[in-house]
Amino acid sequence: MPPEHLLAYDAPAARWLEALPLGNGRLGAMVFGGSQADADVEHRFQLNDSSAWSGSPHSQDREPVFSREEADRILTESRRLIGAGDFAGAAGTLKSLQHRHSQAYLPFADLYLTASATAANPAAGERGDGGAPGQPSSGYHRGLDLARALNTNTYLLDGHAVRVEAFISHDPSVLVVSLRTDAPQGLDLAIRLDSPLRILRRSGGEGSLSLQLKMPSDAAPAHDGGVVEYSEDDSLSMQGAVAATWEHDGRPVQGPAGPVSGHDDGLAATGVRRADIYLTTETTFAGLARQPRGTAATAAAAARAVVDQARASGRKLLLDRHGESHSRLYGAALVEFDVPVREGGDTGRRLLAANAHPGGPLAADPGLAALLFNYGRYLLISSSRSAPAGSRQGTAWRGVPANLQGIWNAELPAPWSSNYTTNINLQMNYWGAEPTGLAECVGPLFALIEAMQGTGAEVAREYYGARGWAVHHNSDLWAYAKPVGHGAHSPEWAYWPMAGLWLVRHLWEHLQFGSTDSSADADTFAPDTFDPDSFARSTAWPAIRGAAEFALDLLVDFPDGSLGTSPSTSPENTFAAAHPSTGTRVQGSAARSATMDLTLIGDVFRMLDALAGRLGLEDDPVASAARSALPRLPAPAPGRGGKLREWLDDPEEWEPGHRHVSHLYLAYPGDTPLTPGLEAAVRASLDGRGDEATGWSLAWKILLRARLRQAGKVSDLLRLYFRDMETPRGGQSGGLYPNLFGAHPPFQIDGNLGYVAALAECLVQSHRTVDGLHEIELLPALPSELPAGRAGRLRARPGVDVDLDWRDGLLVQATLAARKPVKVLVRYGPGVREAHLEPGKPAVLTYSAHRSAPRSAPTDRIG
CATH class of the missing domain: 2.60.420 (Maltose phosphorylase, domain 3)
Incomplete structure (x- = not known):
């Protein structure tokens, strides 16, 4: 396999950011590789389930709840203060409109496989071929074959070859781990399960293990204290289970023994030359925004049935089916660069060596550009797939979208709760799907948008007295839609009701790309199954119409006859203003008519008008109202220093180099025709922001520079994107960790997935x-x-x-x-x-x- 489809390392992972990811959209694993301690080699598989989140649909109903009068008073007062130039006062007023926080994506469990030389082996206890603690031998290798979605770990243990392979099958949803050795006497093996969640019950015996788990009823993000709560009220949280079974050619060891001493219900065997482990997870999740159903016991029974089915099928059949399922998506697009043939080597050192080149990483090693493209597509396939038709999951839900970390997380609470951050990050996860043959992977996002229309309608009524549906800055498995913040955080990120208007663009792009059916599975998928008119009528129309309804009710009439928004924030950015009484310079976060607000609203109105014409619904009252309102929206225009105005009144920038470039949405992912004046303003804005940024921001800037046809600036940004995070740097500087995960920092997957879209946009554009x-x-x-x-x-x-x-x-x-x-x-x-x-x-x-x-x-x- 060419090196642009491989991640390879010559030592075990010492930390999570060196481990290698596997996933099937529902079940995820970070594979560390065998690490030696004394005479044993321990393999850790850190496990995630995409449906394992804290809380329940009740989380959005917790206090505070706002009456219509109270919410109107807060919004009216903030609008008055903005009109008076008291931006600090307006921000303080808006804080009182904040709810609590979204729920958190959870780590789920760990599988440990321990191997040691059998006591019958005369060489037992000796290390052959230079083995040392932390590395079984000098011939150590671990790697991830992206094209096959197969993790391989090889080493010598007491002079004998050991090979451990792992993959995650899509149907059935199981992690399969196999061990093979040529040791004549075999090895002593032990497996055990553990979890950072509350363990309700451990079970084991007759070659099987399981844990029954309870999830937290609430998990606050670190910036709100990071408190994790469990409740005895089962309606406030989910339960779940992990189950594993194995088969081997050795002799079972009865009871806890050897490596599993001190752990109830572990499994052990001796004299093993061949072993296959089958593992799956299950939760009481019943669908996005739906109340969970069942108990940990029913989840454990379902999980055991799946692993028993997998064991009956056998590793070979599962691997063959897995290869076909994965390659269908992975092989749907390719990018290759003519580069010298590389010998195999450690990927981490390859990245370090490329960064040492004075011309930059890609000047030294252009193959890295293809590797990261392939890796990003692999990560999306692994973290966002609908359940196969006919499976138990397929009848209950259509998949869970990739979150801030895709499907992989080992922390409780995770950074930023590993939630759905809807002011850029969730959307960026899917920018590369349509142009690189992965439209099928967007299905789970469409399911979340559908769920948000329900929860968001409640929020639109409660907070704004509006029709349609509204989602703010953060969301979760329960389609949480309220403004977050606990009354304590700046509105620059805590108040932003425009997420729904951005999300529906993915429905529009699905139509524009003429994409294949996002609900198709490996057995029924065919390029010609997509019915655009059916998708337009049943999926795109209600979502876009509801977003337009909300926008119409949110708009404010200004004295000059124009329409706009107030209060209005530009995601996570602020501006400088003079205090109306003292004249001192203050930081403002809410003003009137952020450019992004107006662009999103105009976008949605145009989409709705086009859909109405396509579907024969031109007389629909919402479409008619949107058509009438569109000309009254102020057009984007240059302002200070020739830059595109970020707010209508063009205040001074507080942080000129801010990582967000939301006001440039019109250039990407929007498709506003750029006149020479607008193009110059976008270019000036990017120049003013500078190149340095977080990982996802670098990806967005590459996309914008590509839209401007600035290949030289693309090169400058790629040099930053491919930095290695092992080199210390201050501030929020993006780059790549040893396992090539993208850094915000810390790890956020949007940087990896945004890069896929960025490289594709450099090669082909079709928005004009x-x-x-x-x-x-x-x-x-x-x-x-x-x-x-x-x-x-x-x-x-x-x-x-x-x-x-x-x-x-x-x-x-x-x-x-x-x-x-x-x-x-x-x-x-x-x-x-x-x-x-x-x-x-x-x-x-x-x-x-x-x-x-x-x-x-x-x-x-x-x-």
């Missing part, structure tokens, strides 16, 4: 339209570090697969294929061609050695 035709632009922002390569099956709007081949920084050939008849414009540099695409008849475009001269005239028609 000319006279109603989509323009597909090829290599609009190719960084100089990647002068030669190829891309396969990148997806462009309106449902076109694009293959590219380039040399010396110049396009050589492009192939476009569509599943339905479509006419598009194809741009490369100044040349534009019109292509008529028919199913089964790909169009092949060839180019000369000069970027500005296609081999035929720019007005060529193809097809």
Whole structure:
């Protein structure tokens, strides 16, 4: 397997950020590799279940609850203070509108597999081939094959080869761990389970283990004290279980023995040369925003049934099915760069060596760009998949979206609760899905948006007296929708009711890309199953219409006849203002009409109008009202220093280098046509913000620079993105940890997933339209570090697969294929061609050695 599909290390993981991830969208594991202590080698598999969260739907109903009069009073007073220029007073007033906090994603359990030389082995107790504590031998290897989603760990134990492999099957949902050794006498093996959650019962015997677990009723984020609470009221939290079984060719050891002494109900065997372990998790989760059903006992029974089924199927059959299921998604798109063939080596050292190059990481090792692209797609596949049709989970729920850490978390409470942060991070997780063949992975996000329409409708009524639905800055498994903060935090992040308007753009993009059915599974998936009109009517229309309803009721009439929002925040950013009484410089967080508010509202109104026309609903009252309101929204405009205004009144920036660039949403992920003036303002804003940023912010900036066709700035940002986090730096500087997880810091997966979208956007763009035709632009922002390569099956709007081949920084050939008849414009540099695409008849475009001269005239028609 080429190194751009492999993560490889020559030592066990000493910490979580060195462990390697496995996942199937429901069950996740961080694999540490065998670590030697004395004569034993211990393998740790830290486990997560995507449905394991604290709390319940009741969490949103906890105090404080606001009456309509009270909420109106707070909003009216904050609006009055903003009008009077008392921004500090407005912020203080808005704090009193805050609820509590979203719930937290939980660590679930740990599986420990311990191996040691059997007592019958004459060499027992001796270390062969240079073994030392923490590393079984000098021949140690652990790695993750991204293309196969297979973790492998090999080493010598007392001079004999040991191989431990692990994968997580999608159907059935099980972790499968296998151990093989050539030791003639076999090994002593032991397995045990543990959990950081409250353990209600341990069970074991006859080759099986299980834990019954109780989850917290509440888990506050660290910035609100980090208190974790359990309740005796079972309606306030979930329960769950983890179950494992094994088969081996050794002899069982009765009772706790050897490595499992002190742990009830562990399993042990001696003389083992072959062993297979099957493990799964189960919770009482019954669906997003739904009250849990069942008990830990029923969860344990369900988990045992799954592992028994898996054991009956056997490792080989499960591995074959796993390979087919994973490769169908992983192989849906590819990016390769022409680089010298690399020998295998430690990925962590590879990253360090690349960063030591004076020209930057990708100048030294351009293959890293492909590796991170493949890894990001692997992470999304692993952390966001719908349950297979016909499975128990498939009848109850359609999957859980990737959270701040995907599906992997070992901390309680996790950083920022590992929740759904909806002012950028949740959305960024899915930016790369549509253009890189992973539209199926967006299904769980659509399920959350559907659930939010219910919880968000309650919040819209309670807080704003509005129709439609509203979601604020944080959410969770229960589709929490209220403003967070406990009355103590700045509105710059605690007050932002616009999340729903941003989230529905994913429904719109799904239609724009002509994507395949997001609910399809491995057995029924077919590219032609997606019915866009059905999706538009049943899924996109109600969500977008509800978001537009809320926006219409949120808008405020201003004296000049325009519409806007007040109070209005621009996610997590602040501005400088003069105190109205003292004239001293104060920090403000809420003003009127943040540019992002107006852009989102305008976006949703245009989407609704287009859908109404498509579905024959032009006379719908909400669509009509949105159509009338649209011209009254102020257009984005340059302000101070030529930068795009972040608020309508263009206050002075408090932190010019702030990591958020929310006011630039119109350029990405929005598709506002950029006039020369607007483009210059976006460029000036990015220049003013600077390049240094957190991991996810670097990804967003790369996307924005790509939209501006600034390949040189893309290179500058990639140099920062590929930094190694082992080199100490101050502040919030992004980079990559040893296992290539992206750093905020700490770890947030949006940086990894945002990079996938960023690289795809450098290669293909399709957001622009000319006279109603989509323009597909090829290599609009190719960084100089990647002068030669190829891309396969990148997806462009309106449902076109694009293959590219380039040399010396110049396009050589492009192939476009569509599943339905479509006419598009194809741009490369100044040349534009019109292509008529028919199913089964790909169009092949060839180019000369000069970027500005296609081999035929720019007005060529193809097809």
